[in-house]
Amino acid sequence: MKTILDVKNLSVSFDVYGGEVQAVRDVSFQMYEGEAIAIVGESGSGKSVTAQTIMRLIQTPPGKIRSGQIFLDQQDLLSLSEKEMQKVRGNKIGMIFQDPMTSLNPTMTVGKQIMEGLKQHQKLNGKAARARAIELLKMVGIPNPESRISQYPHQFSGGMRQRVMIAIALACSPSLLIADEPTTALDVTIQAQILNLMKDLQKKLKTSIILITHDLGIVADICDRVFVMYAGQIVETGTKREIFRNPQHPYTKGLLKSLPRLDQDKKEPLIPIFGSPPDLIQPPQGCGFCSRCDEAMRICETVPPEQTVISETQSVRCWLQHPYAKQSGSPGSQEARV
Structure with a gap:
């Protein structure tokens, strides 16, 4: 890969x-x-x-x-x-932000905001950029994209504004x-x-x-x-x-x-x-979760946990999963706990 x-x-x-x-x-x-x-x-x-x-x-x-x-x-x-x-x-790299209402420019039509990246990065002219913007709006499920391309963000619902944000993010592939x-x-x-x-x-x-x-x-x-x-x-x-x-x-x-x-x-x-x-x-100084952990041990307070490999695709930073902890059984002992 x-x-x-x-x-x-x-x-x-x-x-x-x-x-x-x-x-x-x-x-x-x-x-x-x-x-x-x-x-x-x-x-x-x-x-x-x-x-x-x-x-x-x-x-x-x-x-x-x-x-x-x-x-x-x-x-x-x-x-x-x-x-x-x-x-x-x-x-x-494209990015979809948390709140589309504050991320979109309220003074520009959604079409113009989509076309901005197309003109800058892909050097498309106005007609080609508009055609691509309509295609993107259709791709993200905006109904009647030919007419809605000329509308402003406040004319869209929250879900539709987020779809516009996705279209902007995907504009240049x-x-x-x-x-x-x-x-x-x-x-x-x-x-x-x-x-x-x-x-x-x-x-x-x-x-x-x-x-x-x-x-x-x-x-x-x-x-x-x-x-x-x-x-x-x-x-x-x-x-x-x-x-x-x-x-x-x-x-x-x-x-x-x-x-x-x-x-x-x-x-x-x-x-x-x-x-x-x-x-x-x-x-x-040690594990960041120590103060909220019911299974914390003394070592968790002072020493950052090492990365423990669980499988080829899974790993964890926790002393409870360290091989030494498992061998000694210390996580279950009262003395080992904080």
Whole structure:
């Protein structure tokens, strides 16, 4: 399989009044051509910052990339100038943002906003760009695209605006599409429509997709692999089958227990993850999830967990899964617990 995106040891921080927020801490992952992956986690876990850093949309200052490399088709994005990066955004990488109402320009027709990228990157003239824009609106399921191309964002519903955002992101047939919580502001029925649309477009266009979300429930049908983020780090990765059926990290298990299931007794209550994420101005010395974990051990407080390989496709950063912990049986002993 061809590697389309390779993120290596990425760390991003923000200077704020109280100090330096270490939003992303030593994140590494790869994705392959035509693959769909999900990056999941609570608000503040570093998902959106990771996506925005790939797009080079982090405002500097206050943000800064402390270390790392991001390769798209073997091209290091972090070494490009802003002018060079403008040729990548919307062309090789498309992005769907959380709220289409604030992402779309209210003073421009949707057609003009779609045609903007086509004219800049593909050098299409006005007539050809308009024809392509109508084709894209039809592709994403906008009815009467010939007339709606001349309308403004406020004349569209929330779901239709998100479809317009998808059309803009796909206009130049990017090799990578980043969807940053594309269904957050939509009701459940429209969520399903948008996810099915993305799934169909991935099959047709062979586009690689990164889905950023806090909801594990919406990734099961569209994604091949799942990366679980917590406190700015990837704590577990695996195929969707492994994550849903054999989660290894206590945080992943907590996320799954907080979701309703069709095979679950209706009287059985959902179990929330108690506590709050750590302050990333002063990140924990050991495991970031230690203070919220019922199975935490003494070592979890002071030593960052090593990466433990569970299978060829699954790995986890948790001392409970370390071979030494399993051999000694210490996770079950009272002395080992915090």
